[in-house]
Structures are given as C-alpha cells and as structure tokens.
Amino acid sequence: MNPKILFVDDDENLLAAIQRTLRKRFTFDVTLGGLQALRLLETQGPYALIVSDMTMPGMNGAEFLEQARRIAPETVRIMLTGNADQQTAADAVNRGHVFRFLSKPCPLETLIPAIEHGLKHHQLIQMERELLEGTLTGSVKMMSEVLGMVAPDALGRGQRLRESMRSFAQYVGADSVWALEIAALLSPIGFASMPASLLQKVSNGLDLSTAEAEILGNVPQIGHDLLVGIPRLEGVAEIVRFQAKAFDGSGFPYGDCGGEKIPLGARLLKILVDRLALEAEGVVKARALDAMRKRTGVYDPRLLDRCFECFQDFLVNAVRAERPVRTLTVRELVPDQVVVSDIVTIEGVVLVGAGNRLTPMILQRLQNYDGISEVKQPVLVQDPTDSQPAPSGA
Numbered sequence: 326m327n328p329k330i331l332f333v334d335d336d337e338n339l340l341a342a343i344q345r346t347l348r349k350r351f352t353f354d355v356t357l358g359g360l361q362a363l364r365l366l367e368t369q370g371p372y373a374l375i376v377s378d379m380t381m382p383g384m385n386g387a388e389f390l391e392q393a394r395r396i397a398p399e400t401v402r403i404m405l406t407g408n409a410d411q412q413t414a415a416d417a418v419n420r421g422h423v424f425r426f427l428s429k430p431c432p433l434e435t436l437i438p439a440i441e442h443g444l445k446h447h448q449l450i451q452m453e454r455e456l457l458e459g460t461l462t463g464s465v466k467m468m469s470e471v472l473g474m475v476a477p478d479a480l481g482r483g484q485r486l487r488e489s490m491r492s493f494a495q496y497v498g499a500d501s502v503w504a505l506e507i508a509a510l511l512s513p514i515g516f517a518s519m520p521a522s523l524l525q526k527v528s529n530g531l532d533l534s535t536a537e538a539e540i541l542g543n544v545p546q547i548g549h550d551l552l553v554g555i556p557r558l559e560g561v562a563e564i565v566r567f568q569a570k571a572f573d574g575s576g577f578p579y580g581d582c583g584g585e586k587i588p589l590g591a592r593l594l595k596i597l598v599d600r601l602a603l604e605a606e607g608v609v610k611a612r613a614l615d616a617m618r619k620r621t622g623v624y625d626p627r628l629l630d631r632c633f634e635c636f637q638d639f640l641v642n643a644v645r646a647e648r649p650v651r652t653l654t655v656r657e658l659v660p661d662q663v664v665v666s667d668i669v670t671i672e673g674v675v676l677v678g679a680g681n682r683l684t685p686m687i688l689q690r691l692q693n694y695d696g697i698s699e700v701k702q703p704v705l706v707q708d709p710t711d712s713q714p715a716p717s718g719a
Contacts, residue, residue: 327352328373328444333362333389334405335381346433351440358382359389366396373447374440378429379406394422395498399450401443405429405436422500454503464555465507470686472517477690478528479513481664481681482601486512488641489597496635497593497628501560505590508564512594515547515565528675545569545577560588567591568598573622585625592625596632599623601640610638643680648707655695655702660685665705670694682709 330353332343340355347353354369356362358381366372375393379386390402402422407429424446425439473480490509494502516524523537533541549566552558568591570576574583596617603613614633617624643663650665660683668677668691676694677687683706694700 328447329353329369329371330374330376330440330444331356331362331365331372333357333359333375333377333381333386335378347437350437359384359386359392362389363392363396366393366400370397370400372397372400374401374403374443376403376405376440376443379404390423391498395495398495398498398500398502399447399454401447401450403427403439403443405431461507461555461557464558465511468514468551469510470684472511472514473681473684473687474690476513476516476519476524477676477681477687478524478678479516480684480687481678483510483513484682485601485641485643485680486510486594486597488643489601489636490593492641493593493597493632493635494590497631499589499593504561505564505593507558508561508568508590509594509597511548511552511561512565512568512598513544513548514551515544517551518547519544525674528678542569542577560590564588564590564594568594570595571623572625575622587625592628593632596624596629597640600632600636604639643682644707650705650707652703652705655691655700655704658683658688658691658704658706660688661709662706663709665707668704669701670699671701672699676700 330351332340332353332355334340334355335358337357340357343353344355354365354372356365359377360383362375362377375390377386377389377393381389386404386406390404393400393402401424403425404423405427424443427435427439469480469483472483486509487506490505491502494505499505516527519527519540523533523540526533526537527541545566545568549562552565553562555562566578567587570578570583570587570591572584572587572592572595599617599620600613603609603616608616614629617629618626644665648663651662662683664677664679664681664683666679667675669675676691677683681687691700695702
C-alpha cells in the first residue's frame, strides 16, 4: 500500500494544480484549511506526510501542525508558505516540529524531492519503531517480570503509571511516547534491589529508619544504573534517574539541573507519581490539584495544569467499575487479568496488590505459594475488555 500524503491549503486553485500534476506520482488527499484537515487525519489516516500552507484563515499552519502532531505524531510535516520570515519558520518548527520549510511559489523540482525525502524519513521512523518494538520489548518484559516477582506492588504502580503516561504524553504532544511509557513502567525497577523487609514496610506505609530512607532514596539511581547499559534505553534511564527531581532543582540527583533542563519525561513522571500517591490517600480532583500547587517549586506548573486537564477525575486505573468481577482460584488465573482486591497469604502478607495486571511470572509466583497452600482463596479479578496495545512511536 502506497504511503498517503495530505495537502492542506486555502487556495482551491493551488490544490487543483497539485491534483493535476502529482496524482500519477503520489497517493494523496487535498483539503481546504486546518479544521477540515484535522477531521481527515482522524477519519482517513494514517498519513505518512502532511504538506501544509502557513497563512490560512481561522487556523494558521503552525497551529494546525501543532494539533496534527498530537493526533498523528509519526506523520512527517512539511511547511509550504509564501511568508518566509524567520519568525514564521521558528513558529512552524517549534510548534509543529516541521521536517522541512519550503517557500512559495515552490517549483516541482523543489517540491517533489522534498516530498520524497519526507516519505523516506517516515519510512525510517516506521523502521525505527519496529526495531524498538522488536528488540527492546523482550528486555523490557523481562525486567518488568523480575520486578513483579520481587516487588509486585512496585510493578503494579509501574503498570498504572505506564497507562497514564501514554495518555498524558499524547495530550501534551510529547515525542517518543513509547520511550516515555517504558520509563513510567520501569520507574520503580530500583525496588528490585531492596531487602524484602524494607519492601514490606514501604508497601504498608510504615515509618522508615534513617538508613532505610537512604536506601529508598537511591531507588532512582539504581534504576538508572540497571537501564543505562541497554542500547536505546539511555534516554529512559535518564528519565528514571530524574523522576524525583523538583522543578526548582532541589532533590535527587543533588546539584544537577532544574527547570526545563530536567528531561520532559521526568517532569511528567514526577507529577503522575505524586498524584497517584494522593489518590491512594483519597485526595482527588480539585483538592489534589490544590495540594500539588501548594508544593511550590516541585512541579513544572504548565504540565501540572495540563495533567488535570487530561485526567479530570482520576489517573488511568486498570480496575473498572463497569467490568464484571470474577471469583477464581489461583490455578484458574490467566495473564493480563486485573486484580480487584489484594491477593494475600493465609497470614495476610500481600502477594499481589489490587490494580496489578497478572503476568506469567507473577502467576508462577502465585502458583508456587499455592503449591504449599499459602494463598487465601478465592481471588477477585477482572478480564480486560480489550487487548493491551503495543507501545508505538520511536
């Protein structure tokens, strides 16, 4: 199937000329203005490439491409305009992450190679995404499985953060959403190094000694060190390292950067982690926003407001009120089911917390406990109503 192109302009004659001259060379749609183009992106996509005019009534090209990037982040964007001043170019590049900037009138000998280069760039993006998904998914799965065996509560938190990060990152128009999802999922990977007794105290919200608090504070650095040696996860490792860093520069890692020098993924993750903690304490909606705003200097204020726009009530929760709850034995459980209430031992030790998705390794752990009759049964779970989407975006 040939990759599709979307031409956006307010000049009907120009669009008609494009149809006449390029229809035998490329597969494309044409549309008048940004609003119609956004509808096409949602209903007729995916498009490999967008070629948009800058000066259009109602919604200019920079505004359109900024919104188009949120809807279709992998689509390559070219700006075509007669207004070739520096500010126009800067707006187009900064707001819409434009691949190439062309001036009108643009001769075919300039336009056609630019389109071909844009299509090749899109192909590279697709190949990169497939490479990431194909080569890294196994590594990420293995690490999350190990975390689930050692610290199932931490894995459950990472699973929920991943699902929330996907929506949040797309809402703010972030690049490399897949990498941000991995960073959220593996943000607690450092918990795998903690003693079992300390994990239990953290899970139960108990007071920690000075030495224990120091171990807990090292979790981001340990997570970074586990991830940084894996090819293509260097950026993920940095997000994990800076996940507890305050926007004003305080907090771990000490003496390092602050503000927008902190990786975007870490700033997003800091907000999600702290909001999730507030929700666990029953602080939600406007009260949660007020509580976080009062923590002066802790969060990127622009992103904090966007988080509560994206999630007006709660962060993404795997347990859904509309889904039926099943009562099963451990031997009847299957991967991807969501735990509705804590799975505990006969003595009351939590093995898998509510909200966790069951993985093959977690199931093996439960079956091992069940083999010596230590799991309190039956357990309550929900079947997922839809399959979990594979991470996308390079």
